[in-house]
Amino acid sequence: MLKLLTQVIKVHPQKPEKEVMAKAAEVIMRGGLVAFPTETVYGLGADALNPRAVERIFQAKGRPADNPIIVHLGDLKQLEILTNYVSPRASEVMKRFWPGPLTLIYPRSEKVPPVVTGGQDTVAVRMPRGKVALALIRALGRPIAAPSANLSGRPSGTTARHVFYDLNGEIDLILDAGPVEVGVESTVLDLSTQPPTILRPGAITTEELRGTIGEVALGKQCQPVTRSPGTRYRHYSPKAEVSLVKQNAWYEIGKLIDQYIAMGKKIGLITRLYYPHFDSSRVIIKVMPRGLGEYAKEMFAALRELDEEGVDCIIVEEVEQKGIGVAIMDRLLRAAAH
Ligand code: TXA
Numbered sequence: 001m002l003k004l005l006t007q008v009i010k011v012h013p014q015k016p017e018k019e020v021m022a023k024a025a026e027v028i029m030r031g032g033l034v035a036f037p038t039e040t041v042y043g044l045g046a047d048a049l050n051p052r053a054v055e056r057i058f059q060a061k062g063r064p065a066d067n068p069i070i071v072h073l074g075d076l077k078q079l080e081i082l083t084n085y086v087s088p089r090a091s092e093v094m095k096r097f098w099p100g101p102l103t104l105i106y107p108r109s110e111k112v113p114p115v116v117t118g119g120q121d122t123v124a125v126r127m128p129r130g131k132v133a134l135a136l137i138r139a140l141g142r143p144i145a146a147p148s149a150n151l152s153g154r155p156s157g158t159t160a161r162h163v164f165y166d167l168n169g170e171i172d173l174i175l176d177a178g179p180v181e182v183g184v185e186s187t188v189l190d191l192s193t194q195p196p197t198i199l200r201p202g203a204i205t206t207e208e209l210r211g212t213i214g215e216v217a218l219g220k221q222c223q224p225v226t227r228s229p230g231t232r233y234r235h236y237s238p239k240a241e242v243s244l245v246k247q248n249a250w251y252e253i254g255k256l257i258d259q260y261i262a263m264g265k266k267i268g269l270i271t272r273l274y275y276p277h278f279d280s281s282r283v284i285i286k287v288m289p290r291g292l293g294e295y296a297k298e299m300f301a302a303l304r305e306l307d308e309e310g311v312d313c314i315i316v317e318e319v320e321q322k323g324i325g326v327a328i329m330d331r332l333l334r335a336a337a338h
C-alpha cells in the first residue's frame with residue numbers, strides 16, 4: 001500500500017511560531033498524531049482524552065498495549081481532569097520540578113481513557129519545560145499523551161530526522177526544532193510509596209530528588225538488567241548487538257575487536273577516549289564528550305548513526321553512575337540486553 005510522506009515543519013525552538021502551533025494543535029484536535037520536541041526527547045503526541053487517537057500511537061510505534069503513556073500538561077488546571085487526588089508532597093515536588101523532566105504517578109480519574117494507562121488505575125503525568133511542547137499543549141488547551149517518538153524498542157529520537165526515519169508515513173506531522181536539550185527521558189517517580197520510588201532514572205537526578213524529598217528508593221525496573229535472552233526490558237536498542245565494557249578496558253576492547261573481525265563482523269565503538277591504536281579501517285569510532293550532560297545529548301544519536309553505517313556490533317564503554325550517568329547507564333544496559 002502506498003503511504004503518504006509525513007509532513008515536517010520547521011519551528012523555532014525558543015519562540016515557536018503561533019501559526020505553526022495552531023496548525024499542529026488542529027491536527028491533534030482532529031485525532032491526528034504530531035511528533036514534537038520536548039526538553040528530553042521528541043514525543044509522539046495525541047489528544048490524551050481521545051481514545052481512538054491514543055490507539056493510533058500504539059499502532060504507529062508497534063507499542064505493546066500494556067505499556068502506559070505519559071500525559072503532558074500545559075498548566076496545573078489540566079491536572080484536575082486527570083486525577084482526583086494530589087497529596088501535599090506531590091504539590092511540593094511539582095512546585096520544585098515543573099515545568100521539567102520529572103514524571104509523577106497519580107491515581108487516575110475516570111476521565112482518562114484506559115488505553116492511555118494500559119488498563120492501570122494510575123496515570124503518569126508531567127509538565128515539560130521545552131518551549132515547543134508547552135506552546136503546543138497550550139494552543140490545544142488539552143493535555144497531550146506522548147511516548148517517545150520512536151519505533152517501540154528502538155533508541156529514542158533526539159532529532160526530527162530520527163523521528164522521520166522511524167515513523168515516516170505512520171504519523172501526520174513532525175515539528176522540527178533541531179536537537180533536544182537533554183537527550184534522555186524524564187525521571188518517573190512514584191510518590192505513593194514510603195520512601196518514594198524511582199520507576200525510571202532520568203533527566204532529574206536521584207541527588208536532586210534527595211535534596212528536595214529526602215530518601216528515595218530505586219524501583220525494580222531500575223535494578224541492573226540481566227543480559228539473559230527474552231528479558232522484557234530490551235529497549236533503546238539499535239539493530240546491531242551492543243556490548244558494554246568497563247572504562248579504560250582497552251585490552252578487552254582490542255580482544256573483542258579481534259574476535260568480531262574473525263567472525264567477519266563490522267564493528268562500531270562508542271567511547272570518550274581517543275584510541276589511536278585501534279585501526280579505523282577495522283572499527284568505526286564515535287568519540288563522545290567527557291561531560292555526562294553532553295554525552296547524554298549525543299548518546300541515542302550515536303547508536304542510530306552506527307546502525308546507519310551498517311555495523312553488526314557496537315562496543316560501548318560504561319560511564320560513571322552519578323548524576324545523569326545513572327540514566328545513561330540504565331539506557332545502555334537495556335540496549336545491551338538481548
Ligand atoms: O521524557 C519523557 O518522559 C518522554 C517525553 C516525550 O516526555 N516520554 C517518554 O515516554 O519517555 P515513554 O512512553 O517512552 O516512556 C514512559 C515511561 C515508560 O517506562 C512507562 O512504563 C512509564 O513511563 N509509565 C507510564 N505510565 C505509567 C504508570 N501509570 N505507572 C508506572 N509507569 C508508567
Ligand code: MG
Nearest residue numbers: 147148149156
Ligand atoms: Mg520510550
